[in-house]
Amino acid sequence: MPHIKNALIRYRIIDKCLRNKYKPFPSKQDLRQACEEALYGDSTGENICDSTIEKDMFAMRMEHDAPIKYSKRDKGYYYTEDDFTINEIPLSEDDVQAIKFAANTLVQFRDVDMFKQFGSALDKIFDRVNISNNPNDKELDNYVQFETVTEFKGSDFLSPLLKAIKEQKVVYFDYESFVSGKKKRRKVTPLLLKEYRNRWYLIAFDLVKDSIITYGLDRMMDLELSEEMGKQPANFNAELFFKHSVGITANENSPEQIKFKANNVAAKYIASQPFHASQKIVKEGKKRTSFEMEVLISEELIRQLVSYAFEIEVVKPLWLRDELAMRFQQSVELYNN
Template sequence: MPQIKNAHIRYRIIDRCIRNKYKPFPSKEELRAACEEALFGSEDGANICGSTIEKDLFAMREEMDAPIKYSKRHNGYYYEDESFSINDIPLSEEEIESLKFASKTLMQFKDTAMFQQFAFAINKIFDKISTSADLKDETADLVQFETGFASSGNEYLPELLEAIKGKLIVQFQYESFISGIRKLRKTVPLLLKEYRNRWYLIAFDFDKATAITYALERMDELIITDEIFTQPIDFSAAGFFKYSTGITAGNNQIEEVVFRAGTIASKYIQSQPFHSSQRVVKEDETGVVFNLEVLISEELIRDFMSYGGELRILQPESLRKEITTRFKRAVSVYGE
């Protein structure tokens, strides 16, 4: 977290401590401990020192006109004006804009199962910002967020999250889109991941003895068992998705993909790369040649095809043939 944001959070913690009528006159050490516990979950002084609190008190006096005084009698700090609070200080224009964007971002998730327990609080925040004179959003029609429709299976998010935390074994029926066959899966949940408004579970599958990706919308009859899986699982989310361009990942073969994009398409591709490994190999007046090292997946193929004739695969040959076959099939569907 940036230092300036940490400082503002500490100011509010200090303000709350000084205004606490049940424990008045907090000492510098008590203020330090309260800030460290709130920000870092500990009080051992490893992250916040006494000199930091001294600087914070000075900044509050100078920047916020906080009437902070020190009582030698009580060995602690207090407000000379008991009614003072930094909460009464008007927000800056930048802070107001940040609140507006944050509230709209929260509203995108309020109907998601994992966040429904906070829906009331999210609505209160949004309503307050929407109705406050100071926070009235005059740019509401100038900024629009992408809105996704909640898919089935999202109701499993809270249970699966708890299973991941507790390393609990779970079972569920899973239906393949390709075969349409339902099978019972016994897994250890490892990670929940959202991709293009769909939620997925990455879990260690007992039958396949490896990490597998499951779409929550195809899961049914979820059972969270009381059995704790104690054996170590060699899994890293960063490593698992290192060569992925979507949700498909794992230990499949990584290949170098080389492709050429036209002048206009290449600008879009450079501004939003397919993958972090993407590099420019050659550039001229007719376009750009790129390469990247990735797992060739359905998501990647569809992304390539979305550029139509503006993008051409150079290698590997197997990928070039696959995309050629799909375009020929599309031509046959629409007619020549």
Template sequence: MPANKFALLRYRIIDRSIRNRGSKAYPSKEDLRYACEEALYGSDGEHISMSTIDKDIWAMRNEGELGYYAPIKFSKDHGGYFYEDPEYTIAELPLNEDDLSAIRAAAETLFQFREIPLFKQFDSAIEKILDRMKISAGDVEKKENEVIQFEKLGSYKGSEFLSNLFDACTHKKVTSITYQKFQTEEVKSYTFHPYILKEYRSRWYVIGYDINTQTHKTFALDRIKKVVVGEHKFVVDAAFDSKSFFEYALGITVTNDQPQEIVLEFQPNLAPYVQSQPIHHSQKIIEQSNSYSRVSIKVIVTVELITTILGFGDGVKVVSPSALKEQVKRTLNSCISQY
């Protein structure tokens, strides 16, 4: 049975642990379990059972679909596992042409972000992968006939803070942020617990907990003036769940308002686009005919929602709620008055 991605990661960790010839040579089953748990979940509370490690060792020894039969043996004298061939490693497995093509495509993708400070730290790792494949970075970067092309934008303002904020999020370090909103001269400092980084429409944001107001806040990196990552660690607020935080958001703005069911009516020429690329993950088609298509989404009413609706021009109409319909109408009238 094909292994899932977490199993494959555990196999790599087990392989690395067994190949260790230092003080942790001949790792016990508990050593392997702890190494996998620590590498995959850290202190987040997820646990890996001993039976899972049993199954992993069996799979590495016997599952031909993995592309190898690892010569894992158990030493009674040392109370741990070792490779019968001391030079063996699953990391040295040959790659077929499909594997090479996939890695080349991944390398091309990563190179698109090489100018962003956060990703510069991975340059050497990418170079090592390419070197193992006997491909130079120049081959990836200077292809005459590129087959994958990304939208090319200007430099990301605030991207110089990405690396420090990534470190703060990863290691849960209390951070000081100096921030200035657009259209104001006031500069404020915040003691902040950064939880996650999020990219939206080519802008980066950091979401976390503001100590002063004791609320969750979102800061746009292009408005940050200074970031100082401290040494003290924080504990993530138990009420925060990164997966559900943006559940009802269309974009980056999250408020305390309740989400509403929004019904939009699209002209026939736009309907296929909206169906093939939904506005929001909650989108449902509720009515369809030759003259229009109606969809519903459940979101918080924000500036991003109104901007998205206006972006469809005369190809969309707000059916409900009435308050949103009036808000869009006022915005359109304001636009007309400028011409």
């Protein structure tokens, strides 16, 4: 059974590589390395050989009608049908058993320090495969609806960027600005990958700007790993970099103390899902609850405060109170026009 499980996982990895628009026409060696890195965290060839990948692609063609072809010109494999994916094929009994096996194994480790931050994700997987004996059952959606996430662009860059971080190598990529819509080539030393609200970001030392910059992976294109050794700031500490942050914004500014009041209904939500780890209740009144926290004031935090509208009143600092008042006034003017 373990052999079957690994084969099914390899099919999914091969499928993902063949659909990767940023690295088209993967060679047999590329596919082997991708499978070996995903399954064993290594790509030396000690665990998977090229013949295994050949057998996998043959099985994908025979069992799943995968339209895999080899391009002599590009010296790599591809799908002849652009929209084909093995993920659209209903799960077989072996697929279901493989997923259940993996889920039951992982969920046993959800309280281990290494996996604590993924506890809720592991629980979701465990619930999904155990809530019904047949995860393919379409009628299940009539009784249970799980939260869905829009597919994230740029996730294919996670593995090569992690490799660059570990090896401290320089990477190049084109980056599109939200403001101007223009693309510009970047040269950076990757420092840290961070997920925020189902999006991935790269914190990197920009070798042109000579500063630490945050880049969204969904706006990256044409990623290129080089053999150049990168330059890293001496004072960068991955564990402390986001200590005072809400969201993805971090800088050299000092955190500020924020005091705010919330009506008691909103206060229950805010207490159960704090804005920041430093948040604490300082006073509970009949109608409102007072909070304090010490954070870097960022656009992400301001947007979260704004989302509560009239249910929250920021008391301190005054400039943040004025900023919120201005935004609310602009909203009033917008709706009055």
